[in-house]
Amino acid sequence: MTLTRSVGIGLLILGSLTAASSAAVGFAQPDRPSPLRGMILEPPRQAPDLPLIDQEGRPFSLSRHRGKFLLLFFGYIFCPDVCPTTLVVLANARERLGAAAKDVQVVFISVDPERDTPKAVKRYVAYFDTTFIGLSGDPEAVASVARAYGVRYGKRPSSTPDRYSVDHTALTYLIDRAGRLVAAYPFETSVDDLVADLKFLTGGKR
Amino acid sequence: MKKACLLAALWLAPVLVASAQGSLIRAESAWVRPSPMRERASVAYMVLRNDGDAPDALVGAASEAAGMVELHETVKAGDMMQMRPVPRIEVPARGTVELKPGGLHLMLMHMRGDLPIGRKVRLLLKFEKAGELPVDVEARKQ
Numbered sequence: 001m002t003l004t005r006s007v008g009i010g011l012l013i014l015g016s017l018t019a020a021s022s023a024a025v026g027f028a029q030p031d032r033p034s035p036l037r038g039m040i041l042e043p044p045r046q047a048p049d050l051p052l053i054d055q056e057g058r059p060f061s062l063s064r065h066r067g068k069f070l071l072l073f074f075g076y077i078f079c080p081d082v083c084p085t086t087l088v089v090l091a092n093a094r095e096r097l098g099a100a101a102k103d104v105q106v107v108f109i110s111v112d113p114e115r116d117t118p119k120a121v122k123r124y125v126a127y128f129d130t131t132f133i134g135l136s137g138d139p140e141a142v143a144s145v146a147r148a149y150g151v152r153y154g155k156r157p158s159s160t161p162d163r164y165s166v167d168h169t170a171l172t173y174l175i176d177r178a179g180r181l182v183a184a185y186p187f188e189t190s191v192d193d194l195v196a197d198l199k200f201l202t203g204g205k206r
Numbered sequence: 207m208k209k210a211c212l213l214a215a216l217w218l219a220p221v222l223v224a225s226a227q228g229s230l231i232r233a234e235s236a237w238v239r240p241s242p243m244r245e246r247a248s249v250a251y252m253v254l255r256n257d258g259d260a261p262d263a264l265v266g267a268a269s270e271a272a273g274m275v276e277l278h279e280t281v282k283a284g285d286m287m288q289m290r291p292v293p294r295i296e297v298p299a300r301g302t303v304e305l306k307p308g309g310l311h312l313m314l315m316h317m318r319g320d321l322p323i324g325r326k327v328r329l330l331l332k333f334e335k336a337g338e339l340p341v342d343v344e345a346r347k348q
Contacts, residue, residue, distance in 0.1 A: 080249035080314070081280045082287045084239055085307040088348050120245065127242040152286060160274075163247075163315050167288040187287060188308055 027171070027184045035200050037193040038174065038183035047173075047181040048148030052109065052137035055122035060135050063179060068105045069201055070175040074151045076112035076166045077124045082187060084128075086172060091129040093194040100202040101131075103177075110136040111146060111153040112166050149173060149181075176201065222257075225335035229262035231255070231297060233331065233341045238271075238314070240345040241321040248272065248314040248321055250329060250343055251305045256297040264295040266332040273316025275329070280308050289313070294334065321345050 027039040034040055047062060047070075054060045062070075071090055075083035087108065094101040108125050110116035113136060116124075121134035137145070146153060153168035170187040174197070185194060222232035236252035248271070256262055267275040277292045295310055297303050305311050312329070321327065323345055331339040 077243075077245065078247050079289075080239065080247040081278070081289065081307060081311055084249075092348075115245070120243065123243050124246070127240075156288065156290075158291075160315075163274075165289045167283075167286050169285045170287045171285075187282075 036183055036197050038185045038197055040183050041181055044176065044180040044182040047175045047179055048145065050135060050145055052135040052141055052145060053118050055118050055125060055134040057118045065105055066179050067177050068103050069177060069198065071104065071106045072109060072173040072175065074109045074111050074146065074168060076110055077116050077120055078112065078165065082170050086170065086187060087128040089189065089191050089194065090172065092191045093198060094129060096191060096195045097198055100199065103202045104198055106132045108132060108134045109145065111142060111168050113137060113139045113142045223333065223336045223339040224258065225262065225337065227335045228258045228260035229256055229335045230258035231262055231333055231336045231339060233339060236341050236343040238327060238343045238345050240323045240347065241317055243320060248317060250312040250314065251307065252341065253302050253304050254297045255302045256299060259299050260335065261299045262297050262336050263334040264297065264331055265334050267312050268330045269314060269327055271318055271321060271327040272314035273318065276313045276315065278313040279310050323347060
């Protein structure tokens, strides 16, 4: 894999990405030159499985996507601000990648099992990019996946019971072709930074 | 295409509203997120400019497109993104406040229907001093 970095690569880390505290998962701003602009997980580890249901109602299998880079974002459909902002960035990044976009699969994972059915998730993700995969599942399955990724979320009650919002961590996780969790991107990462990393990675040897 | 969208958003001639107490408010670069499904909430962003000598505050909003519009703020608490209703959004004298992704915004709930890209909706902004300001916003992706 191309993730072995050496000081000699000569690419600079941008200080622009704020280091979201993510000690639970072990992501950090690299303390030595890295070809990636995102927060890296060192050493990379096998990405936890995602035993959830896709937007067509089928069980999802992470291992079936080996050979591609996966970008995972945990959110919820009713989320008006953070989730669409992030998903638009991911869609724009894929668009900018051109032909290399076929090697990048975006996966949205709902942390609102009460409201987000596969059918709703299907309409939701297709609105951003028809290639996006959207996963949902029962509360236990979602909780277990979130725990494995260090994602936290919780309902925030609102004036009307069915209109609650969900607090959630908002990192986008990057899984490499070998199924390893290698990097994470905080909310408001720019399209430029994502594209730079994805170009670097997809251009690398398999 | 994107540039065209951006330009399309800029044509919005800002309307303004003034108060006897000296605030002079206009809304600029306003846009709303399309909502592909009724069950989803939408959100409106804009820059509020006050050319008057007295501060004012946005204290409420309504829209024909939504049953309920609330003033919200996305805040980062540790590594959690939270969304909280706020009672008012201050617009300083001779200054601006920006409602933008990841920060202050208007949340549109109980959508009356789908809000496709390109659809224009009217928002009615209520200011503490200046009163009501109608703003026409277009639904676009970003």
